[in-house]
Amino acid sequence: MVQTKGEVFLMRECAEQRTLEKYQAKINLLLALSRFFDQGGEQLPKTLEPLNKAAAVLVQSEGPKELESAVKILEEYLNSSPEVYQALTYEFNRLFVGPAAPKAPPYESVYRSAEGLVMQEQTLAVRKMYLREGLHSQEQGHEPDDFIGTELEFMAYLLSRALSSQQEQNLSAAQYYLELHREFCSKHMEQWVEAFAQAIGRSTDYPLFTALSKILVAGTQSSFCK
Amino acid sequence: MKLSRRQFIGGTAAAAAGAALFNFNLLTKSVTAADDSLEEMKTFRNVCPRNCYDTCGQISYVQNGILKKVEGDPKHGYTNGKLCLKGYTYTRRVYSPDRVKYPMKQTPRGSGNWTRISWDEAMDTIAKKILELKSRYGSTLPICFNKYSGNFGIVHYGAEGTMSSIGYTTRALGTPCWPAGIDAQTYDFGTLYSxxxxxxxxxxxxxxxxxxxxxxxxxxxxxxxxxxxxxxxxxxxxxxxxxxxxxxxxxxxxxxxxxxxxxxxxxxxxxxxxxxxxxxxxxxxxxxxxxxxxxxxxxxxxxxxxxxxxxxxxxxxxxxxxxxxxxxxxxxxxxxxxxxxxxxxxxxxxxxxxxxxxxxxxxxxxxYGHLETWGFSYNAMVNPAPKGSKGFIGPDGKEGDRNINMNNFAHDVMAQNDPPVKMLWLACRNPGSQDPDTNAIEKMFAAMEFVVTVDSFFNKTVQMSDIVLPATTHFEDWDVMASYWHYWIGINQRAIDPLYESKSDVEIAMLLSEKMNALEPGSCTFPTSGTPEEWAAKEFNPGIHSLLGISDYRELIEGPRKAKMTPxxxxxxxxxxxxxxxxxxxxxxxxNGLPALPVWVEDMKAPEKYPIRLFTPHPQHGLHSQFQNLDWMMTANPEPKVEIHPVLAAKYGISEGDKVKIYNDLGSIIVKAHLTRTTSPEVIVSYEAWYKDSNFNVNYTLKATPSDMGKQATGNNGVAFHDNFVTIEKA
The missing domain is CATH 3.40.228.10 (Dimethylsulfoxide Reductase, domain 2)
Incomplete structure (x- = not known):
């Protein structure tokens, strides 16, 4: 039987004795990042801890060394006073929400389209990829489909499908989801996440958000799963 | 009721594809079969609702729910299939990442510390403040409303209707733009009719x-x-x-x-x-x-x-x-x-x-202009005050709203004592940028207890507000628009869904009414139902039908109509x-204390200390504080300038490109000099505008000097914007 690329991939995974937990850790990180952006600055007391935990697990298991300091910064913020959390909320909104022009708008097409606007070709391309999985953004038409939180959730979903397929020994399904994940990463997330992270980095004095931008970039690389 | 994304979070797991359980928060499983094909391009009729002579007929092109481009409507006999340079930027206005997206609260006002809040919380906060002021002062007169020309769509008069429906309020009355001329033509001909x-x-x-x-x-x-x-x-x-x-x-x-x-x-x-x-x-x-x-x-x-x-x-x-x-x-x-x-x-x-x-x-x-085609029903505007409302007793002995001068807004708000003004509601209006004497406006805003602004962009007025509510653009609304210059009327269809959580003035009024009546039954008379199209439909009446030769507003979807009037x-x-x-x-x-005859009345002379007239006319790349903040405009016209005649410039030692301080007793601005003979040595010119990320505002130097007329037809005299005297120096 000819081995497909995906099967080779999975076999190599086994050979490297990767545990399913590592997959789960990656999924958890993507979801934690998604929640972080989606639930907004007002929910940081709730979203920061899971994010820190997910990032820490990944760093311990295999994460790049430079992320250790980023995770440590996150951890330092965990027991912040209400005043600090309040300040972080304002900063979150200044960076990502508004009402003043956000310093780092969290939408793919703003970074990638020639126009620098929302709802451009990238938005539609992302919508199409969701549709391939029978999914769509709950706020389609209102919120841009290429909102960072939605893209992160889609990536987490694809990996979780790959993981469950692998658990069910459905290797072709696992292959399909891994490749789709890689395609999404390379066609979308990887195309803008660094520009987004740079926008964050140059616009904030809060170590939390710089740390977050580093974790975001590292956590969304498709190479992470190789 | 549709759950918002935030409400959804914490709920039970959404349907998951396949066997795996996956808790979706942002995505959801499509009920219909996947179809990733490009939809056919749809077109909609729109009308530019800005404060402009041209009120252009527009065609919006929409594919997959996305506004792809906006063009002129060829069926509009006056605008004739073309837009202006502002009109062609509309996709950039709708899809600018800078838009105000959600209701937000600033603590404290002016700090730049903003929290995102739900519509429910926004309405709750506003409704409670209104009711508290009403109980404290025995009326809703401490609430002052100021709306003007941000959107001249007829359904937008629902903003006025919001106020009428909570009781008698303090209203900024008048028009800053053209009242002296209106009165002139009212005295001469009975009204303005071009x-x-x-x-x-x-x-x-x-x-x-x-x-x-x-x-x-x-x-x-x-x-x-x-x-x-x-x-x-x-x-x-x-x-x-x-x-x-x-x-x-x-x-x-x-x-x-x-x-x-x-x-x-x-x-x-x-x-x-x-x-x-x-x-x-x-x-x-x-x-x-x-x-x-x-x-x-x-x-x-x-x-x-x-x-x-x-x-x-x-x-x-x-x-x-x-x-x-x-x-x-x-x-x-x-x-x-x-x-x-x-x-x-x-x-x-x-x-x-x-x-x-x-x-x-x-x-x-x-x-000069006309209002012959504006005979709509103003259905959204006319709501009775709730039973038992206490109003202001006017000079005619009638109880009603307390009107103050829109053209001396800062002063008049501060001058109210019985009761004082404590809360501002601003819609379609940016006094922070457009009113005379910006320093006085800033002080007045700072003296308020509570300020609510409905807007699409973070302008100076939003900056000075407690709560900002995100306004829809006209592509996200149903409406109908007339012009004060040409004779055409057009329907404005909802071409795309409202982005983010933006809402129209009428949708906001309905939400507020719901909340106020929940807190205090009978406290608001604004209806709580009606689709945007239904609201637009209610603005039509037999008079408008006959003027346009139609029997139903839907006929305008086929194309705008010109009023049947003699040329x-x-x-x-x-x-x-x-x-x-x-x-x-x-x-x-x-x-009214004016000359009976059209005789000469002396012009304002420059004071010795401030010998130069500062003209602040309408710009090319914007309309008041709209458009100039958009990316194309910021590229084409990145910074404000002051135009100075070379002879005058030489007198003050100013060269091309120098920074110039323009000032008088009221305030000052610093702006780059452009030497040109298009103006005279007596007049310097700097165009009024709101530039993105800039506090540039010509009105820091502009005193609220009334023009001679306006009171008869519009309630208040205009502003003598062009009788502004300053001096200059190299900054």
């Missing part, structure tokens, strides 16, 4: 008086050009050599605020040569001979030339041509009436039109003054 601008093709001679159509009414130019192809001469009179002036056959650089003196000089010369249309003037007006006596006794060409800076031979030339080339059209711009004698100058120009028999004629007219205003000679004739002698004007 010829169809498309009728300008029939003019044999055209005078544009303080009117820069190339920037502010570009769709009239083809009609003017058509007239010129047929031999008409175009004269532009303006203190500034504008883009429009540059296209004229004759450009006259007049001393500011002396337009009436020029018209009087022309009138005297016409009289001396007996080019007067005595029949028209005597049959259709009262007081004409009285004015002729005034001309004979008081006016000379020497005087007119001296006053206006226009050489006598030029006055003679345009007087002869205007009086003898029939029909001759005059277009009186809004810039020329923004003076302490601006309304009076318009009255004199009106009289010139009457004297030559150019009023009531196709190809003629003294054209020449006043052609029937039925004037709407008390005497039913043109009132060259106006008792009403006299009763």
């Amino acid at each position: 010829n169809d601008p498309e009728d300008m093709v029939n003019a044999k001679y055209l005078i544009l008086w303080g009117q820069n159509a190339a920037w502010t009414a570009i769709h009239t130019l083809p009609f003017i050009n058509k007239a010129r192809e047929r031999g008409a001469k175009l004269v532009v009179i303006d203190p500034v050599l504008t883009s429009t002036a540059s296209k004229a056959d004759l450009y006259i650089q007049i001393n500011s605020s002396t337009d009436g003196a020029l018209a009087l000089g022309m009138a005297r010369y016409i009289l001396d040569n007996n080019w007067v249309d005595w029949d028209y003037a005597r049959n259709n007006s009262v007081g004409f001979d009285e004015w002729v006596d005034y001309l004979k006794t008081n006016i000379t060409l020497d005087w007119a030339s001296e006053k206006t800076g226009v050489p006598q031979d030029i006055i003679r030339e345009i007087a002869r041509e205007y009086a003898t080339t029939k029909p001759a059209s005059m277009w009186v711009g809004y810039g020329m009436q923004r003076h302490i004698n601006g309304g009076q100058n318009v009255r004199i120009i009106d009289a010139l039109g009457v004297m030559t028999g150019n009023v009531g004629k196709s190809g003629g007219g003294v054209n 020449a205003s006043w052609a029937d000679g039925k004037f709407r003054t008390p005497s039913k004739k043109i009132e060259i002698h106006s008792d009403l004007a006299e009763k």
